Amino acid sequence: MDEKKESESPVSSEVTAPEPKPAPPPVKLPPRGPVYSAQNLPDDKFSKGRVMKYFPQSKYGFIKDRKGKDVYFNIDEVRFVGDKGRESLKEGILVGYDVGWTSHGLHINRIKIY
Numbered sequence: 001m002d003e004k005k006e007s008e009s010p011v012s013s014e015v016t017a018p019e020p021k022p023a024p025p026p027v028k029l030p031p032r033g034p035v036y037s038a039q040n041l042p043d044d045k046f047s048k049g050r051v052m053k054y055f056p057q058s059k060y061g062f063i064k065d066r067k068g069k070d071v072y073f074n075i076d077e078v079r080f081v082g083d084k085g086r087e088s089l090k091e092g093i094l095v096g097y098d099v100g101w102t103s104h105g106l107h108i109n110r111i112k113i114y
Helices: 002-008
Strands: 047-055 060-065 070-074 079-081 094-102 105-113
Touching (some): 047 070
Parallel strands (some): 070 105
Antiparallel strands (some): 094 105
């Protein structure tokens, strides 16, 4: 009789995991204009490089050109070309630049932020 009572009780030994929730749809951001990489920069006669160091409190920094050389710039000596100005300047961005000789060596005199 004991065997009959055990088989009558519906006890499940399986543990079921809760169903996973569906992932939310990806968020689409509005376009912010062209995104440039080192390969697809526009041909606008500027030398191309990347801002490697920038010290906004001291108003100077360095741009690494395509050959790996660091070129100095001072914000007070630079004229910005294009629609982006000095507030857009930060480390890691791609820029176009023109250089000129000063009594202290080669310095950047124009910058275009892409």
